[in-house]
Amino acid sequence: MSFTLAIVGRPNVGKSTLFNRLVGKRLALVDDQPGVTRDLREGEARLGDLRFTVIDTAGLEEATDESLQGRMRKLTERAVEMADVCLFLIDARTGVTPTDEVFADILRRKNAHVLLACNKAEGRAGEGGMIEAWGLGLGDPIGISAEHGEGMSDLLAALMPVVDEISLNRPEADPETEVSIAEGEDGEDEAEAWKPTKKKPLQVAVVGRPNAGKSTLINAILGEDRLLTGPEAGITRDSISLAIEWDGVPMKIFDTAGMRKRAKVQEKLEKLSVSDGLRAVKFAEVVVVLLDAAIPFEQQDLRIADLAEREGRAVVVAVNKWDVEPEKQAKLKHLREAFEKLLPQLRGAPLVTVSAKTGKGLDRLQAAVVKAHEVWNRRVTTAKLNAWLISMLEQHPPPAPGGRRIKLRYMTQAKTRPPGFVVMCSHPDKLPESYKRYLVNGLRDDFDMPGTPIRLYFRGQGDANPYKDKKKSTPSRLRKHLGKKPFGD
Template sequence: MTFTLAIVGRPNVGKSTLFNRLVGKRLALVDDQPGVTRDLREGEARLGPLRFTVIDTAGLEEATDESLQGRMRKLTERAVEMADACLFLIDARAGVLPTDEVFADILRRKNAHVILAANKSEGRAAEAGLIEAWGLGLGEPLALSAEHGEGMAELAAVLTPIAEEMAERAARVAAEAPETDVSVSDEDDDEAVRKPTRARPLQVAVVGRPNAGKSTLINKLIGEERLLTGPEAGITRDSISLAFDWGDVPTRIFDTAGMRKKAKVQEKLEKLSVADGLRAVKFAEVVIVLLDAAIPFEQQDLRIADLAEREGRAVVVAVNKWDAERHKQEKLSELREAFERLLPQLRGAPLVTISAKTGKGLDRLHAAVMRAHETWNARVSTARLNRWLEGMVSAHPPPAPGGRRIRLRYMTQVKTRPPGFVVMCSHPDKLPESYSRYLINGLRDDFDMPGTPIRLHMRSQAEKNPYKDKKNWGAPSRLRKHLDKPKPKKG
């Protein structure tokens, strides 16, 4: 049985560095600037024999209003209440500050298991801070160095009793729980293998420009205020992944930082945030491109949608803040016309109008995402493809550059996610790009694959000449004997 550990403390004490150390990856952004982390980030940690979930939180600040710092503090306090144990981190080199004393008192009341740790304890400069930490009344402080990995064995020893307690509690709950999800068959068809499961959930990334409403949308989908939101643009910095059941489908959804134009991204921190968002797109299966109804299809929106298509991801375009739109029918017609004109590579992709604030249209968004994922996994039999190819060639034969006719002999699907096809033909290098687009558009229409990226490759299937390397095999049989005889010498 796993347990949950929340890492809390003042800004810039090394919480994200310790989080990365425990999960063994650079998942959280780390920078010398205080206040980099704003949302809650979860990760699967490994510490010796222990396996548990660790939560990286925003730095605790003495703000209780509705400002950005105040909302960050409320989010961190909620994580403390949800977690099974809390690791309170202080800076050993800075010593115990008055704010540390205030937060220690808050943590003592909110969580039964509070572990005190003094980070940056390497070297003699940290000795005074370690001694001061005793005054917080949270027991013996652990001397850690998240940067250098010191003190991890001591941390594992402190967490072991908590892990055992959580395991005993889980065993009692399991004994009282009814038996569910009983397997009745050992046979799985091909469709069932592709369906999302708990072990391999559906991966969805929400991307868009700053302040489009990405975090608000995800909070509405999961049913709780898990992500930090507000009127300020660029609140989200990390790509946060959250697991939930969307309808009855196990789903992991990624909230990403808003992506501005490359020329406007100057700060190092924003560059790291955008790179984190691009990485989330690469790991997703379905990408929701979120637009603002007031300013849809700006240049940056088109670049983001094109990126998702080039990465081979199923794309759903969602237009947010639809509740504030007055002339809905006229606006919707304009959106559809602009979509077909500006993004021809995503022709037929779903365009859904939603309101993340009120929740209107989220059922249509769910249906569009599931349909896009199903199309992304679509497979067509070789027999159907070749019958279809024969009809397409008859209706519109390929050109004959230089008088040399291009023959399309055979077609098959070689992969899914996204669908990929190979056509065996003569002179593939001379087939124009326009004919490939003709075939791709035909595949979309005739096999019901709207919006999903389709990969089509032309390959040469040159017929091997069995007489190529044999001497005189091109001559008639009655002449071969004569040609093979040695010629008599003259004179």
């Protein structure tokens, strides 16, 4: 049976370390600095025979206003209410603090199933904290070490009776319904393999500079305040993945940290956040580059878009905060001209204006993402490609360096995601970049592949002399004759 476990506690008690231990991956950022985690991060955990969803939360702090800490606390309290089981984590070496006592009382009121764990309990340094933990009135404290993996069997033993109680109170699912849903998904996979399913959703990463509105945009797509937002720049630190169904299309959306210029990134934590965002780009299928309408196409925006193209991802450019733009038509014309000039490698990529605050333009953004994914997966038959290649050669023949014309003989598509084509030709090393761009642009226009990265590979064939690199050898009959003494000696 699946259930949800929320890990809560003060900042820097080891919640993210325990989260990484349970999911078996380094998904959450971990640092000695307190308050690293700000958003709710979910992961599929495994502990013994148990399979469940674990939620890493922000550190609980005594702030109830609309400050950043107050908004973080509200998100954590919401996770506590949603979860089936709440694991309250304290630092065994620090012992029970007055803040721990306040939050223990809050947890008793908000969740029926609360377990108490003392992290960093290895060695004698944590014995005092383990004894103090009895005074919180949350039952037997579980001594663990999230860093070294100690006490996981004790945590499993404490979870088992709670899970049994939850399963008794939870209504059973109708097995016939489950089977019919599963069969429907499999049938869809066989009919149209490229379409996203719940098992393999479309992976979308939202990237951009700090304070461009990435978290606000994802909250608007979800229809709820799931991610922490605010006027402060750089709120998001982790790359948070959220599974949603956007207008009937299963997707997994990654909210990433804002990426500043490399020279401005000095702190270790920001470096970790940016590298986590870059990793999300590599795992994504479609990358939404979010711009601020007031200051679009800055140098960092261009670098981010170029990074997504070099990684071979389908790119959609979205311009946020369009609701406050006074001259919309003139601004849109300027944006399109600047896009074509500054990002020629993404010529034809969709440019969508949205407002994350009002939700306007989200339907067009969804259509652009689905279209970009379909183009990214597109395959062209070899017959069509070679007929197209002949027409392109007739319109503009390849150059003739040194008086010998380069011959393009054959073309085929080697892969998709992104589309990759192989051209068999003579002297591929002498083919100029301008002619390669001519072919790539022709592929975009004639096969309706705007914006997606296209990989074109040229391979030599047929013109090389097979005896060029072989050493000269004397025939065997001649060697035999030369071995004899000359006549007359």
